Amino acid sequence: MEVSFTYYTAFGLTIGSEIALPYLKEVPATAVDLTIKRGHVPVSPPLEPTKVYRSGLNARFAQNDSECFWLDWSPLMTFMAVGGNELILDTEQTDEDLLALFTLSEAIGLILFQKGYFLLHGSAIQLNDKGVVFLGQPGAGKSTTVAAFAQTGIPVLSDDMVCIRLSEGQRPMIIPAFSQIKLWQNAVDGLNLDKTNLAPVREGLTKFSWHESVSFAETAVPLQQIFVLEPPDQAENTPIPVAKSQLPIEFLNHFPLPDSLLTGRLLKEYFEKSSLVADSIPLYKLSRPATFPKLHEFVQQLKASL
Structure with a gap:
């Protein structure tokens, strides 16, 4: 056939x-x-x-x-x-x-x-023609954060897995994935998203796909900044820079594929790519905004700073 x-x-x-x-x-x-x-x-x-x-x-x-x-x-x-x-x-x-x-x-x-792409478990947006990545453990709010930017018309580059192209002597580039953000019910409610624009996802009865009305970037953009989202801290919401020497280990913590893949030559190559990213891209740890109003404040602050 x-x-x-x-x-x-x-x-x-x-x-x-x-x-x-x-x-x-x-x-x-x-x-x-x-x-x-x-x-x-x-x-x-x-x-x-x-x-x-x-x-x-x-x-x-x-x-x-x-x-x-x-x-x-x-x-x-x-x-x-x-x-x-x-x-x-x-x-x-x-x-x-x-x-x-x-x-x-x-x-x-x-x-x-x-x-040969460098992969991270995270989500990414295109802000002023620059790529911004949000990393974090499951439930850290990566997709929710990207959706909050998308609500203001900021194009999405990827949700769940970030694909980065590395070339010797050039700035790392984020390769766009596809137009979809997956959100749990509490994020849909907190962001006041119109459910007529959403579709249920098979991963859970209360998880939804935002696809049709998302502004989506279709061309690669230079990677500008990486944030690791951590549990909310009411007292502190200032991004904390991570030392360049620590970035390869930090990236390893956010590898999206099976850990057993990274052995021998493949592990060596991953660390080499991590070092290339670390040489030119700053990484900050950030306490995730504790409320949706604070998340919207963060969106506006970052839009104004880049």
Whole structure:
């Protein structure tokens, strides 16, 4: 049976996909940088548990070299990323929203890693033609912060995973992902978002996708600043600079893919890329605004300072 592909663009890549990816921008049929298809995934080396969860499932990971990575979401599906240009999905699932949810997360992240991009678990905006990144542990408020900026018309670069292109002697560039912000019910209510612009996300009964009316950046922008969001502190909301020597460890704490991926040569390369970012980009730790009015104040302050 002939396979039908739909063509999209995201993360600076042209993608030909056998499964629907509704949040991506469609493009005419063309040569592709990445093929996403269904198929039988060969037996992997021993799978190891990871820190990665999605829809309540804990992913397991394996690799045989830098060319083949397995990401197993039993009993739903298994992915294999091959050579940075092919993502194979082994599943009997037919729910398009579920397939897109798992594909456009850590699975496509493995492809981006194979292509040599520097990845961080965070969200990013384009402010005055500069990229600002917000890192933080799950629940730190990364998506909520980006949504607060988006409410004021600031373009979004990415939500959940930040993709950075590094070139020798040049400033790091943030590569736009796709137009979507995922928000829990309390953030939707606190930001007073119009629910007619939102759609439920399969990750939780009270999680929603803001997609249609989000201003989205479509071209890469230079990385200007990184914030690590920490628990709210009523007494202190001043950004605290992090020493350049500490940045590689800080970045490692916000690596979005399985930790076991970073061994040997790949770990060395990740630290080298961390150092390149640290050489030119300041990182600050910031107590997350404790209330939504204070979050809006922070938005206005940052807009005025950059």
